Amino acid sequence: xxxFNLAFQSKTELWQLLSNNTFHFFLWSLFQTGASFHVFDxxxxxxxxxxxxxxHNNMASFVRQLNMYGFRKVVNIEQSGLVKPERxxxxxxxLYFLQGHEHMLEHIKRxxxxxxxxxxxxxxxxxxxxxxxxxxxxxxxxxxxxxxxxWREVVSLRQNHMQQQKVINKxxxxxxxxxxxxxxxxxxxxxxxxxPPSTSKFSHSHPMEPVQEPFYIQPVRKCANYTPHIKIFV
Amino acid sequence: xxxFNLAFQSKTELWQLLSNNTFHFFLWSLFQTGASFHVFDxxxxxxxxxxxxxxHNNMASFVRQLNMYGFRKVVNIEQSGLVKPERxxxxxxxLYFLQGHEHMLEHIKRxxxxxxxxxxxxxxxxxxxxxxxxxxxxxxxxxxxxxxxxWREVVSLRQNHMQQQKVINKxxxxxxxxxxxxxxxxxxxxxxxxxPPSTSKFSHSHPMEPVQEPFYIQPVRKCANYTPHIKIFV
DNA sequence: GGGAATATTCTAGAACC
DNA sequence: GGTTCTAGAATATTCCC
Numbered sequence: 148x149x150x151f152n153l154a155f156q157s158k159t160e161l162w163q164l165l166s167n168n169t170f171h172f173f174l175w176s177l178f179q180t181g182a183s184f185h186v187f188d189x190x191x192x193x194x195x196x197x198x199x200x201x202x203h204n205n206m207a208s209f210v211r212q213l214n215m216y217g218f219r220k221v222v223n224i225e226q227s228g229l230v231k232p233e234r235x236x237x238x239x240x241x242l243y244f245l246q247g248h249e250h251m252l253e254h255i256k257r258x259x260x261x262x263x264x265x266x267x268x269x270x271x272x273x274x275x276x277x278x279x280x281x282x283x284x285x286x287x288x289x290x291x292x293x294x295x296x297x298w299r300e301v302v303s304l305r306q307n308h309m310q311q312q313k314v315i316n317k318x319x320x321x322x323x324x325x326x327x328x329x330x331x332x333x334x335x336x337x338x339x340x341x342x343p344p345s346t347s348k349f350s351h352s353h354p355m356e357p358v359q360e361p362f363y364i365q366p367v368r369k370c371a372n373y374t375p376h377i378k379i380f381v
Numbered sequence: 382x383x384x385f386n387l388a389f390q391s392k393t394e395l396w397q398l399l400s401n402n403t404f405h406f407f408l409w410s411l412f413q414t415g416a417s418f419h420v421f422d423x424x425x426x427x428x429x430x431x432x433x434x435x436x437h438n439n440m441a442s443f444v445r446q447l448n449m450y451g452f453r454k455v456v457n458i459e460q461s462g463l464v465k466p467e468r469x470x471x472x473x474x475x476l477y478f479l480q481g482h483e484h485m486l487e488h489i490k491r492x493x494x495x496x497x498x499x500x501x502x503x504x505x506x507x508x509x510x511x512x513x514x515x516x517x518x519x520x521x522x523x524x525x526x527x528x529x530x531x532w533r534e535v536v537s538l539r540q541n542h543m544q545q546q547k548v549i550n551k552x553x554x555x556x557x558x559x560x561x562x563x564x565x566x567x568x569x570x571x572x573x574x575x576x577p578p579s580t581s582k583f584s585h586s587h588p589m590e591p592v593q594e595p596f597y598i599q600p601v602r603k604c605a606n607y608t609p610h611i612k613i614f615v
Numbered sequence: 616g617g618g619a620a621t622a623t624t625c626t627a628g629a630a631c632c
Numbered sequence: 633g634g635t636t637c638t639a640g641a642a643t644a645t646t647c648c649c
Contacts, residue, residue, distance in 0.1 A: 214637080214638055215638095219637085220638085222637085
């Protein structure tokens with residue numbers, strides 16, 4: 148999948164254009180072969196090529212897009228020197244725009260626009276906020292350490308949990324009522340608190356069994372003159 | 382004294398150019414007569430006219446200067462409408478650039494570059510540093526998130542633990558042995574696993590009670606022919 | 616359809632001369 | 633102050649759910 152969308156209507160047409168030398172004024176660089184591309188006649192290029200792939204025919208808009216996608220203009224010695232660049236030559240390059248390396252096009256990404264509406268207005272306030280935030284973050288200990296401690300805590304708690312579970316299972320009690328005796332049904336108690344949801348979604352490569360559901364015990368129904376017969380399974 | 386210097390080498394040449402209709406692609410506007418000027422062929426204008434008055438032949442540089450001196454591009458209906466602006470037409474205007482009003486040219490001033498005071502510069506630097514630091518700290522977001530998840534896990538486990546504790550307390554059973562009866566001493570069982578150490582040293586501003594010590598149950602001593610009397614505290 | 620992402624256009628910033 | 637390259641900002645337009 149080629150993500151070099153740079154407003155190219157058909158993802159690869161401009162690329163093909165370059166590779167096929169369709170226009171003599173739109174070519175790969177021959178100096179550092181294929182490391183940049185040239186536009187040799189801005190006027191013709193803008194009028195003849197651009198409309199085929201964009202909704203405009205302005206070189207400036209094309210350049211804006213190139214910059215937006217990280218292309219940089221190649222400034223050769225002519226510009227800064229004495230030699231007049233008589234030929235109408237514009238050269239652009241991009242780290243990942245290389246002749247014969249279509250697979251690198253996917254690394255060409257549009258720059259994200261930095262939204263800073265409030266920031267510009269109340270610069271001072273934001274500065275303070277930033278300072279505050281940084282201080283807050285600074286005061287925090289190394290997150291890794293925290294993580295480590297927390298993780299040990301989790302392991303410990305899980306072990307506790309397992310142990311308690313075993314205890315509860317062992318003390319699993321059956322109460323037989325004299326009245327309308329339902330023999331050997333488990334004693335159910337409740338402490339009245341709502342059942343906590345199982346929120347253990349943290350996936351960690353630790354060899355830990357999933358936490359068992361706590362052993363809830365429902366209230367015993369009132370029953371007059373009952374004599375509990377209790378069995379203990381150990 | 383004419384101050385319309387807009388980089389025009391000779392102060393009035395471009396003006397004369399316009400007024401004399403020297404080029405058919407560089408004209409005063411006829412719509413709102415003399416309130417703006419047109420460049421009808423960017424390519425020719427850039428190559429034929431600009432070098433005569435500037436040290437370049439780029440339309441972009443010319444436009445940059447126009448903007449620098451307060452000229453604004455005139456956006457006509459064509460651009461936003463359905464009619465394709467087939468003619469290569471660029472129109473600029475300035476409040477004080479009016480055909481037949483040379484005397485107003487002196488009001489056209491180059492925009493002053495906003496000189497950043499040292500204080501502002503320093504602030505800007507600090508802001509940059511701060512932003513950088515914040516970005517660094519934000520890269521630790523993963524750890525923070527992990528922390529968050531771990532913390533929720535800890536809280537959940539602690540709740541479970543508390544609940545089980547309550548259950549165990551409720552089911553707190555006294556077994557009275559017939560033989561050398563120690564009445565109503567708590568039943569102690571053990572599942573054989575070692576007692577987990579309490580490693581909860583993580584201090585967090587969470588309103589959580591300290592974890593209670595788990596309810597360990599020791600093994601019942603063997604005792605021949607015992608008949609368990611069991612009380613259930615509910 | 617509506618909101619986010621992207622394109623197009625005009626203007627300004629910034630580096631360098 | 634000028635030229636150049638790049639980015640900001642304001643609209644358009646398109647994309648995608």
